[in-house]
Each structure stands twice: as C-alpha cells, then as structure tokens.
Amino acid sequence: MQKHLNNSQNDNADEVVVIGGGPAGLMAAETLASQGLAVSLYDAMPSVGRKFLMAGKGGMNLTHSEDSVSFMTRYAGREVVLSPMISQFNASALRNWAAGLGIETYVGSSGRVFPVDMKAAPLLRAWLHRLRTQGVRFHMRHRWLGWRDAQTLVFATPEGEVQRSARATVLALGGGSWARLGSDGAWVETLRQRGIAVADLLAANCGFDVGWTTFFQERFAGHPLLTVAARVKDSGLPMRKGQFVMTASGVEGSLVYALSAALRDQLHANGQAVLELDLLPDTPLQKVISDIQHPRGSRSLSSHLKSRLRLDALKMSLLHECLQKCDFEQPQLLAQAIKCLPLKLTAVRPIDEAISSAGGVCFEGLSASLMAQQHPGLFFAGEMLDWEAPTGGYLLTACMASGKQAAQGVIDWLASNK
DSSP states (O other): OOTTOOOOOOOSEEEEEEEOOSHHHHHHHHHHHTTTOOEEEEOSSSSSOHHHHHHGGGOOOOEEOSOHHHHHGGGTTOHHHHHHHHHHSOHHHHHHHHHHTTOOEEEOTTSEEEETTOOSHHHHHHHHHHHHHHTOEEEOSOEEEEESSSSEEEEEETTEEEEEEEEEEEEOOOOSSOGGGTOOOTHHHHHHHTTOOEEEEEEESOOEEOOOOHHHHHHHTTOEEEEEEEEETTSOOOOEEEEEEEOSSEEESHHHHHTHHHHHHHHHHHSOEEEEEESOTTSOHHHHHHHHHSOOTTSOHHHHHHHHHOOOHHHHHHHHHHSOGGGGGOHHHHHHHHHSEEEEEOEEOOGGGSSEEEEEEOGGGBOTTSBBTTSTTEEEOGGGBSOOOOTTTHHHHHHHHHHHHHHHHHHHHHHHTO
C-alpha cells in the first residue's frame, strides 16, 4: 500500500518538516499542505501509520460521540490545555473529515464511533492519496537523530546519515509504547539535551501484575470477566461498569485501562494498588446476603452461589484467590466481598506492552500553538506531549487535534516571520 512513499528530494531546504508518520504527523502535514506550504514528512519505519493500522485490527475506533463536557473529562489534569484544540477538531469534525475521505462512520452501542467497515486500512489509503495529491513528500527509513545546529536536522538512513534544513519543524514521534511499530521514546534524551522539559514516559492503558496461583493462571488466563464494576481503592473514583481480561500475569482490558492512571500512580507511590471489584453490580448487597443465607440443603457452597447468584467459575475462583477459606463461612463477609472484592495489584506491565503512554514534552515550556518557547519554529504534536486518555477514541481525537493545532501554529509563525 505504501511502497511508493520514498520520494526523492534534491534540495536541503524544505519549508516545513514533519517528523513522525502517525495520525498527529499526518494531520499536521495535511493542514500545512492545504495552505500551499511545501511539506516533507520523515519517518523511521518503512511505511507510515503502523500503530494506526495495528490499533484498527479490532475495529477502528475513531472517536466518541458523548457530549463535549463529558468528553473533556477523559483528559484528567489536561482539560484546560487540550480543550481549545479539541474544540476546533472535535468528534463531529473528525467524522466530517473521514466523510471527506469517503469513509462513512457510525456510532456503536457504547457511543464509540467506527468506520462502517470497521477497518483502518481504507481510511489510511484514502488519507495518503490526499496527502500525495497535496504534494506532501514522504521519506521512509529516516530515523531522526537530532540537530547538527539550530536549523539542521540529522537523519540516519540505510544509505548513511543525511541532513535537512527547515524553516519550521513539527515533531510527532509518538510516545513510548509499541516500539516495534516506531513509538520507542528514543527522542526523550535528545530533547532534554536541547533544554526541553520532558516528563518521564509511563505506561498508560496498560495491564497489571497480580500474582495468580498456578491453578488460576492455567485455568483462566485469557478469559474475560464480564458484567462487573471496579474502582481504585482510596482514589475517590466511583465504581465503573465494564469488563476486562485475566492474563497469565494479572489483568488487562477496557475497564482496567479506564482506571490504569490511578492504579499506576498508586503503585508508584505505595508499591501496590488495590482494584475493588463488584462481581454482581446489578444485585443489591441485601439480596446477595439473602441468597447466601438461603438454605442450600446438600448442595456445595459453590453450587449454591452459582444457582442463587449466577456466579460463574471465574468469579468463584476470584473469590478463592482473594479470600481466606474461613471467610466463606461468614455470609455477611462473603456478601461484602462479592460486592467489593479487593484484588491486589503488584506491578505495572512494561510500557512497551501498553496501548499508550503518559508523560512527554511538558506543556509549560510550550506556547498555546505548541511551539517550544525557547526554540522558535519547533512544534510538537500527538502522544509525545504530556497527556494521557483512556481508550474509546479519545487518544486518536487528541492526537489529530494537536497535529492540526501545531500545524496552524506553524502557519501563523511563518506568516509573522517572513
């Protein structure tokens, strides 16, 4: 699909360089080229959009349809700085943009927005066709190494080191997750050496270790835990309904990802975190107590709970993982555990396994247009900025909105520095 993207270039004076071929970089390139600017995009990988395509394998979740106020709460701690750019390229604007590429979208039952065909590849093909038509020049297998001087960018290529100069540069290099797809965080030290403040990269939308017994690990790894609610103990966050998956080492999945920032921060601060689970979120505590106390005759407690409360084998085994044997003999205690089971998490899974990352270039050192205050003409976009969000379309929306914001910053800056 992208085998023709290695365009040649005979001069070293691009007007604008974009480094990074993910959604933020592509959106920046599109916005710049639409204003008639000469744009060259560089990426270390053989083709662009690799993480974008991987994320779309399970269904390309483009954005979310919820109201704007609720939408912005998903960027906890970064609502103020992200709100202006997302308001300019919100979920509605993103859907209109996709429609302009011939990609029809729909809103799923969860409120998430998907292409009708659920695929990422057709959208990326149409997007790249538009960019080529606009004159964007692509340079693959160009790994950015830093600067030779204030204006000269240095790249490693299969043919050796090359240098390029630019009037303005947009860095959209991604975060620190999925290194095999290009987001390896190698840029962190390069920027710090240039005096740009960068917060440490941390795993986000990630899994956690638990330390299962051998029996549980062998029996339930890969099994989904359905119809539950969860919250992070002592976080002040409410219970959230959803589902997640047991892994060989612990837990992962959508409900865990939604709580991962609070869980990660507790683990870093205290060495452990507790995920409180309501195994029967639609059943009141008193009903659980009543059903446990109901005469069970000759049936085992396990059979009794399965019959009365519809507790499946996975939920029963979770109770055995977290409780003492004597706890099952106390109906009140057992009922309370079913409604609020403390699952102790021992570690965050490695960042390279995470869907995304937190940390990155600090907003405090950037202008509203995402330009480095101490380095005029240098702009940032996407996941390499210091923000995070849960899955559900929020990540992609913010990446593309920031790419558009950085590009508009370039346009305005060039216009004022002719």
